[in-house]
Amino acid sequence: MVFSKFRPLDEKTLVEYIKSVPALSSKLANSFDDLSVKEVGDGNLNFVYIVSNSEGSFVIKQALPYVRCIGESWPMTKERAYFETLALKEEGRLSPAHVPEVYHFDRTMSLIAMRYLEPPHIILRKGLIAGIEYPLLAEHMADFMARTLFFTSLLFRSTTEHKRDVAEFCGNVELCRLTEQVVFSDPYKISEYNRWTTPYLDRDAEAVREDNLLKLEVAELKSLFIERAQALLHGDLHTGSVMVTRESTQVIDPEFAFYGPMGFDIGAFLGNLILAFFSQDGHADETNDRKAYKEWILKTIEDTWNLFHHKFTSLWDEHRNGAGEAYLPAIYNNPEVQLLVQKKYMTNLFHDSLGFGAAKMIRRIVGVAHVQDFESITDAAKRAACERRALELAKMLLKERRKFEGIAEIISAIRQY
Amino acid sequence: MVFSKFRPLDEKTLVEYIKSVPALSSKLANSFDDLSVKEVGDGNLNFVYIVSNSEGSFVIKQALPYVRCIGESWPMTKERAYFETLALKEEGRLSPAHVPEVYHFDRTMSLIAMRYLEPPHIILRKGLIAGIEYPLLAEHMADFMARTLFFTSLLFRSTTEHKRDVAEFCGNVELCRLTEQVVFSDPYKISEYNRWTTPYLDRDAEAVREDNLLKLEVAELKSLFIERAQALLHGDLHTGSVMVTRESTQVIDPEFAFYGPMGFDIGAFLGNLILAFFSQDGHADETNDRKAYKEWILKTIEDTWNLFHHKFTSLWDEHRNGAGEAYLPAIYNNPEVQLLVQKKYMTNLFHDSLGFGAAKMIRRIVGVAHVQDFESITDAAKRAACERRALELAKMLLKERRKFEGIAEIISAIRQY
Incomplete structure (x- = not known):
């Protein structure tokens, strides 16, 4: 299995990853011809991709083992993705109207897939x-x-x-x-x-x-x-x-x-x-x-x-x-x-x-x-x-x-x- | 092994237990002829035995799965012995002059052996x-x-x-x-x-x-x-x-x-x-x-x-x-x-x-x-x-x-x- 241990993804390897996860590829109706992948992370910490095609969409968020806005000189556990997922699920349960749904979590990859909050959000x-x-x-x-x-x-x-x-x-x-x-x-x-x-x-x-x-x-x-x-x-x-x-x-x-x-x-x-x-x-x-x-x-x-x-x-x-x-x-x-x-x-x-x-x-x-x-x-x-x-x-x-x-x-x- | 799972001890089975634990029997110089075992627990929760012979002594404290002063109608986890041991060790490390030394802990038996605080304590x-x-x-x-x-x-x-x-x-x-x-x-x-x-x-x-x-x-x-x-x-x-x-x-x-x-x-x-x-x-x-x-x-x-x-x-x-x-x-x-x-x-x-x-x-x-x-x-x-x-x-x-x-x-x- 390609993703049996952590690796930072890019636009290209992300598609391979999605293909290997049925919960994600099914959101796209298993169609990858008109797929769009866009890195949009503007926060201080993580990489965020919007993935979409004519059939569906989601967001992929991956935590890297350092603080993005500072660089590798400020290490930061990628286990944060685990706690983010726990919190998203708990907050989502308690306040579903105001928290995006989690579709998939991969602890090894520190990767969360969740609802894409479409424009005009x-x-x-x-x-x-x-x-x-x-x-x-x-x-x-x-x-x-x-x-x-x-x-x-x-x-x-x-x-x-x-x-x-x-x-x-x-x-x-x-x-x-x-x-x-x-x-x-x-x-x-x-x-x-x-x-x-x-x-x-x-x-x-x-x-x-x-x-x-x-x-x-x-x-x-x-x-x-x-x-x-x-x-x-x-x-x-x-x-x-x-x-x-x-x-x-x-x-x-x-x-x-x-x-x-x-x-x-x-x-x-x-x-x-x-x-x-x-x-x-x-x-x-x-x-x-x-x-x-x-x-x-x-x-x-x-x-x-x-x-x-x-x-x-x-x-x-x-x-x-x-x-x-x-x-x-x-x-x-x-x-x-x-x-x-x-x-x-x-x-x-x-x-x-x-x-x-x-x-x-x-x-x-x-x-x-x-x-x-x-x-x-x-x-x-x-x-x-x-x-x-x-x-x-x-x-x-x-x-x-x-x-x-x-x-x-x-x-x-x-x-x- | 007789004590591979939890059982409440009494004066008699306690001696068998001690014989099976070198850290304890050695405190008594492996001599059991003049052994004295006395139950002295007057607290609200546990059973406490003073064990001694001419060669040495210690106290055995066993937690039973209920509150002693109320009875089996008030269940209470025997895992408390584990936390008591953790605390005794940490407090003993920090304030050795005022905490009795722990000689032995058995989590399965919820049993702690520690220094006997001899009279006139x-x-x-x-x-x-x-x-x-x-x-x-x-x-x-x-x-x-x-x-x-x-x-x-x-x-x-x-x-x-x-x-x-x-x-x-x-x-x-x-x-x-x-x-x-x-x-x-x-x-x-x-x-x-x-x-x-x-x-x-x-x-x-x-x-x-x-x-x-x-x-x-x-x-x-x-x-x-x-x-x-x-x-x-x-x-x-x-x-x-x-x-x-x-x-x-x-x-x-x-x-x-x-x-x-x-x-x-x-x-x-x-x-x-x-x-x-x-x-x-x-x-x-x-x-x-x-x-x-x-x-x-x-x-x-x-x-x-x-x-x-x-x-x-x-x-x-x-x-x-x-x-x-x-x-x-x-x-x-x-x-x-x-x-x-x-x-x-x-x-x-x-x-x-x-x-x-x-x-x-x-x-x-x-x-x-x-x-x-x-x-x-x-x-x-x-x-x-x-x-x-x-x-x-x-x-x-x-x-x-x-x-x-x-x-x-x-x-x-x-x-x-």
């Missing part, structure tokens, strides 16, 4: 840069997060199921370590990988490294990230991990999945929307001042949290007599204590989300991996001005997050920067 | 009931806790080591579930297993079940217990898991070991000392009013925390340039931030310890498993009076723990109840 981040509104985005993302987080938490599950899955995802440690490094460590120290819009932000980057209170808070979040197995996280839920049309929202790329604090996913999504907001002034021109679009982003941030809060607590109410270990019905099933418990839980989750969201914003401005929202602003002075406002807001949020009581206060704070 | 709880002072107890326990907790935490270790061991100990889920039930759940609801000094404490037990704020706090601690893998815990560090002489302190029975919040171990030990304190009035008589002994217990509580604090932060200082993931030297190695970080960490740990300690106290008064400190007070009215003071203090500590800034304030609070 685009990466959400590109839509945000282009100024496109997605009226269902908040609703869909709130739904995805509420369902995947609630159903994998102790609000729904027994300790036995929880520890079994926590143990399994402990295996994805290399990807967790990558997050620890690039989100919680590198931005706060001198690192060869860090970069920022120089020379404009030189002092700002230095200020991050010298801010003791900031470092104190980010240490607490880092420990939470490593130690607190609250739910199955996507682990990288920024606006580049979501594909959208006006009607559809699809969450992809959960290779960083593990059991961690829920606020990390919620914060990743909200934090990246805030980055998109602050980048808009850099995209404004005579034909479009982006003012209305900025309002839409703010509304989406506010709606996402509010809808998440509503959906999550509704799931909790619905399943309060279930097997969830955290709040046994025999103890907590009276309206007064239920209210107290939910308020405390959701307030803590809100503060966690603000903290993690802020940390994700900071790392995108002074760390290794930047976002297209800012990178696509060609005028460096203008870009730096946008980035600085986002950075200042993020630093304040990280340090003061426990003072905020609701998302409306966050929207006000964003407007002030 | 007795269970600490019995010493506390007898009113015996142990001048080195605080020092030794502070040392054991500081070393086992520090060296298995992210202050010393990398995420890779951490997740590997967290995953392993996820397997000890049945014992974790037992703790969840008897510590964090049963005391707060009607349960067939609960008992208390009736009728004196009937209203007090009911008040625990109806105290919404208490239930709110205990839920938070339960979630921490399940979710937060901060360090390798002993998992059952009460005064019945410690054997002492004036010179020696030995920690035994870590079958509940898992990766959890450090405060659970510290709280277990301090909480059981506080129970011992409140039981003293029930043991006072004409010849001994126990006043001086109560002062010694208070001093031991204060010293244990203060010495733990000192030893733990000293280990941290000593290893601050090591591989610990939580506070990388490149970010945190300046005196000002180090001070801030340690203060915050130790304050959180103090509050966790108070919360878990209080929960452990409550469950010993209105839950399934009581403590000999109180049980040995034969006058029920007198016993109830002692228990009520401990219960009231514990409820206050659980709810107000974040208001306390140091152990001296706790000692004052204990004196007031």
